[in-house]
Amino acid sequence: MSLDTSAVLHSGPDGPRSDQDPGDDLSAVHRARRRHAGVVWSLRLVVLVAVFGAWEVLATYVIDPFYYSKPSLIVVRLFEWFTVGTSKGSIWSNISVTLQEAVYGFVLGAILGVILGILLGRARLLAEVLQPFIQALNAVPRIVLAALFIIWFGLGMESKVATALVLVFFPVFFNAFQGAREVDRNFVDNARILGASRVQILWSIVVPSATSWILASLHTAFGFALIGAIVGEYAGASKGIGLLISTAQGTFDSAGIYAGMILSTVLALLAEVILGGAEKRLLRWRPPSQATTTAGI
Amino acid sequence: MEHLIELANATKRFPNGKGGIHTAIRDVTLTVEPGQFVAVVGPTGCGKSTTLSLISGLQPPSVGTVKVNGKDVDGVPDGVGYMFQADAMLPWRSVLANVAAGPIWRGVEKSQARDRARDWIARVGLEGFEGYYMHQLSGGMRKRVALAQTLVNEPSILLMDEPFSALDVQTRALMQQELLRLWAGTNAAVVFVTHDLEEAIVLADRVVVMTASPARIKAVYDVGLSRPRDVEELRITTEFIDVYRSIWSSLSAEVDIARKVPSRVA
Ligand SMILES: Nc1ncnc2c1ncn2[C@@H]1O[C@H](COP(=O)(O)OP(=O)(O)OP(=O)(O)O)[C@@H](O)[C@H]1O
Ligand SMILES: [Mg+2]
Numbered sequence: 001m002s003l004d005t006s007a008v009l010h011s012g013p014d015g016p017r018s019d020q021d022p023g024d025d026l027s028a029v030h031r032a033r034r035r036h037a038g039v040v041w042s043l044r045l046v047v048l049v050a051v052f053g054a055w056e057v058l059a060t061y062v063i064d065p066f067y068y069s070k071p072s073l074i075v076v077r078l079f080e081w082f083t084v085g086t087s088k089g090s091i092w093s094n095i096s097v098t099l100q101e102a103v104y105g106f107v108l109g110a111i112l113g114v115i116l117g118i119l120l121g122r123a124r125l126l127a128e129v130l131q132p133f134i135q136a137l138n139a140v141p142r143i144v145l146a147a148l149f150i151i152w153f154g155l156g157m158e159s160k161v162a163t164a165l166v167l168v169f170f171p172v173f174f175n176a177f178q179g180a181r182e183v184d185r186n187f188v189d190n191a192r193i194l195g196a197s198r199v200q201i202l203w204s205i206v207v208p209s210a211t212s213w214i215l216a217s218l219h220t221a222f223g224f225a226l227i228g229a230i231v232g233e234y235a236g237a238s239k240g241i242g243l244l245i246s247t248a249q250g251t252f253d254s255a256g257i258y259a260g261m262i263l264s265t266v267l268a269l270l271a272e273v274i275l276g277g278a279e280k281r282l283l284r285w286r287p288p289s290q291a292t293t294t295a296g297i
Numbered sequence: 298m299e300h301l302i303e304l305a306n307a308t309k310r311f312p313n314g315k316g317g318i319h320t321a322i323r324d325v326t327l328t329v330e331p332g333q334f335v336a337v338v339g340p341t342g343c344g345k346s347t348t349l350s351l352i353s354g355l356q357p358p359s360v361g362t363v364k365v366n367g368k369d370v371d372g373v374p375d376g377v378g379y380m381f382q383a384d385a386m387l388p389w390r391s392v393l394a395n396v397a398a399g400p401i402w403r404g405v406e407k408s409q410a411r412d413r414a415r416d417w418i419a420r421v422g423l424e425g426f427e428g429y430y431m432h433q434l435s436g437g438m439r440k441r442v443a444l445a446q447t448l449v450n451e452p453s454i455l456l457m458d459e460p461f462s463a464l465d466v467q468t469r470a471l472m473q474q475e476l477l478r479l480w481a482g483t484n485a486a487v488v489f490v491t492h493d494l495e496e497a498i499v500l501a502d503r504v505v506v507m508t509a510s511p512a513r514i515k516a517v518y519d520v521g522l523s524r525p526r527d528v529e530e531l532r533i534t535t536e537f538i539d540v541y542r543s544i545w546s547s548l549s550a551e552v553d554i555a556r557k558v559p560s561r562v563a
Pocket of ligand 1: 311312313319320321339340341342343344345346347348382510
């Protein structure tokens with residue numbers, strides 16, 4: 001490497017290798033980055049194999065697999081669900097019910113949270129008046145509402161959608177509220193000078209400013225929606241992953257409980273990937289360093 | 298008699314964060330007529346930006362009156378364009394969308410607004426950058442986007458707060474010349490805030506010197522140099538140097554005062 005100014009920037013002796021001056025040799029940087037990714041993924045695989053391997057061995061020789069199950073039993077259970085079906089009908093119909101409940105709850109909760117959050121974020125007085133009430137509502141252990149919703153809406157989908165909605169609403173609401181409050185004054189002033197009306201300022205300045213806040217909350221919110229749907233099903237339902245888990249519990253089938261957990265984890269991860277892609281598209285205007293760090297976490 | 302811009306004994310006070318009040322400008326009286334180019338110079342932190350924000354209607358005066366077109370300012374008056382000292386371009390919009398924003402907000406049809414925006418982007422020398430986002434532009438390019446964004450509305454009052462101070466010397470001279478060219482055909486009044494006395498004289502018909510904080514108007518000088526002007530050549534003429542000398546003695550005294558009270562300069 002030549003002694004150019006960029007060399008000074010990387011004077012730290014243990015800086016990562018992929019941080020080399022890209023002007024030097026672009027393909028070398030790419031190669032180093034790929035090698036780094038390879039190392040990270042292999043190590044992740046090692047962690048996975050170690051954990052599950054240890055579990056398998058322990059459950060075979062030391063602890064009782066009746067209570068703790070073991071990976072091989074869980075795989076068998078999953079295989080059975082997907083080939084033969086579950087005691088509550090085909091696995092796909094159960095997944096589809098849970099997914100529908102979660103998606104409806106997510107969409108409705110997110111829309112409500114975004115709209116109310118942004119409006120309240122712009123209405124200072126109203127926000128101040130309502131603050132203690134909102135804080136109190138937020139402090140309610142919302143998961144308990146699942147039981148109440150079953151009384152209100154019955155054993156069908158509605159009660160699960162309602163539980164998911166309530167879980168999604170608060171984090172989205174608080175982030176939208178914060179995002180709408182922290183809008184750069186200069187942007188608003190400039191828009192006023194350029195002739196924007198209040199509605200136009202709300203739509204063209206406040207909403208986009210709050211977008212990165214809102215998107216950040218949506219990531220965790222879908223996880224909450226799934227939790228809401230599954231807990232709702234657990235409390236009482238005729239179909240869904242939560243029902244599979246509660247049935248497994250009723251028959252002391254610990255492998256079934258794990259299998260249900262794995263299914264819902266996979267669903268949450270898939271949703272995360274989709275949301276991450278949407279976020280990247282919406283935040284294309286950001287400098288790349290920021291966009292990759294948010295996507296990378 | 299009616300003036301385009303009229304500040305009468307305008308005073309602006311702010312809470313200073315320590316429970317007290319800070320007077321930014323005091324008893325400022327100033328009139329500007331259509332087609333006039335007025336430069337405002339003064340030490341840093343004295344209250345130049347505050348003066349512009351009063352004219353723009355973004356801030357009301359604490360005492361005194363501010364009139365535009367003979368009417369008391371209440372909200373942003375018609376025909377005002379204001380180029381802020383700080384960056385105010387929307388980072389999530391492309392250059393084109395930023396420049397077209399004003400006309401679209403004012404109800405111009407979208408395709409027509411974009412055509413106008415494209416035209417102004419070309420006039421400030423940014424042709425080919427229409428699709429860029431703000432973080433992909435240099436500081437000077439961002440200033441030009443701001444200039445295009447302001448001028449596309451064809452303001453009759455143009456307020457500019459140190460628009461060129463971030464530019465290198467050559468680009469600055471270029472932009473000064475460009476501003477004079479763009480302004481010449483219009484009958485717009487310009488109030489141009491700058492630290493740079495040379496710039497003030499090269500551009501303006503009148504130079505307003507403000508005192509150190511709290512700002513009052515110390516003196517107003519008529520520049521009296523003929524137009525059209527060539528900003529590069531003008532700087533070395535004896536007329537220019539004479540004007541410069543007389544204004545500088547007044548301004549430098551204020552700059553010295555501002556330096557001796559460092560707590561005021563925040
Ligand atoms: N919104 C505000 N709240 C409180 N104080 C303010 C506010 N705006 C300006 N000030 C104060 O008013 C004084 C004048 O500020 P102003 O921005 O007008 O100065 P300026 O002459 O434009 O300075 P510069 O040349 O550095 O831009 C400063 O002391 C500043 O701290
Ligand atoms: Mg200023």
